[in-house]
Amino acid sequence: MSDLVLEGVSVVRRGRLVLDWADVHFAAGRLTVVIGANGAGKSTLLEVAAGLLPPGRGQVTLGGAPLAAIGRQGLARRRAYLPQSPRVDWAISVERVVALGLSAHLPAFGGLPAIWQPRIDAALDRYDLLALRDRPATRLSGGELARVMLARATVGEPELLIVDEPTAGLDPRHALDAAKRLRALADAGHTVIVALHDLDLALRIADDVVAVRNGRIAVQGDAETIFTGEMLGALYDVAVRVTRDADGASIRFLD
Numbered sequence: 001m002s003d004l005v006l007e008g009v010s011v012v013r014r015g016r017l018v019l020d021w022a023d024v025h026f027a028a029g030r031l032t033v034v035i036g037a038n039g040a041g042k043s044t045l046l047e048v049a050a051g052l053l054p055p056g057r058g059q060v061t062l063g064g065a066p067l068a069a070i071g072r073q074g075l076a077r078r079r080a081y082l083p084q085s086p087r088v089d090w091a092i093s094v095e096r097v098v099a100l101g102l103s104a105h106l107p108a109f110g111g112l113p114a115i116w117q118p119r120i121d122a123a124l125d126r127y128d129l130l131a132l133r134d135r136p137a138t139r140l141s142g143g144e145l146a147r148v149m150l151a152r153a154t155v156g157e158p159e160l161l162i163v164d165e166p167t168a169g170l171d172p173r174h175a176l177d178a179a180k181r182l183r184a185l186a187d188a189g190h191t192v193i194v195a196l197h198d199l200d201l202a203l204r205i206a207d208d209v210v211a212v213r214n215g216r217i218a219v220q221g222d223a224e225t226i227f228t229g230e231m232l233g234a235l236y237d238v239a240v241r242v243t244r245d246a247d248g249a250s251i252r253f254l255d
């Protein structure tokens with residue numbers, strides 16, 4: 001498993017600097033939560049980290065190798081990226097959508113080799129989708145589709161997993177389950193990067209935090225140390241109290 005490192009990364013979109021000299025270290029075996037206000041640059045950071053948006057300046061390396069040198073197929077085998085609000089544009093079964101997560105591993109021609117079927121079944125089971133496997137993915141609720149997309153992103157057990165707001169639209173049971181699955185991947189040594197607005201969930205699952213403000217990395221490091229009311233207050237311009245007790249930590253916005 002490999003660390004993902006961004007060095008001096010800047011991105012200009014439509015003439016605006018939206019990521020300014022980002023130096024970020026995403027460690028293998030850690031779950032890093034990316035937080036920040038709307039428009040701060042979280043999705044941009046994740047797209048660059050996934051190798052989908054080339055930075056105007058700086059470089060991104062996985063296990064010491066620049067993403068460009070790893071190549072598109074090599075990268076597709078090693079990392080999965082789940083964008084914010086993913087869509088399915090035509091009627092394809094839930095099972096087929098999940099199988100798409102294996103595309104980079106499959107031979108170029110022919111059907112799905114039987115050896116992969118148990119992986120697909122396990123991914124459907126993990127995300128509580130067995131009853132929906134033959135349903136067209138265009139006929140699902142928002143939360144059901146979000147679970148399908150998580151199953152697709154994780155079915156290949158990618159070394160690097162990057163997910164943007166994966167729990168948006170999930171009910172509490174499924175959000176907690178999804179968060180636990182992401183945690184389990186990090187515990188198994190994978191590099192897991194998750195952008196989240198749900199700060200309670202972030203506190204619950206993060207090993208590390210990267211806080212983005214106005215296109216700059218405001219702070220990054222161990223969640224225990226830097227997840228404080230003061231840091232969150234400065235990040236979101238709102239008074240925040242972080243309380244830690246026997247049940248874990250919780251966040252209260254005070255105004």
Ligand SMILES: Nc1ncnc2c1ncn2[C@@H]1O[C@H](COP(=O)(O)OP(=O)(O)OP(=O)(O)O)[C@@H](O)[C@H]1O
Nearest residue numbers: 013014018036037038039040041042043044045084
């Ligand atoms: N495709 C694009 N073209 C031009 N500007 C963009 C594009 N995508 C994002 N931006 C701009 O880049 C900045 C950062 O956007 P980004 O989506 O990275 O923020 P974010 O922190 O993920 O926000 P949110 O929490 O609302 O999802 C914003 O000012 C946004 O308007």
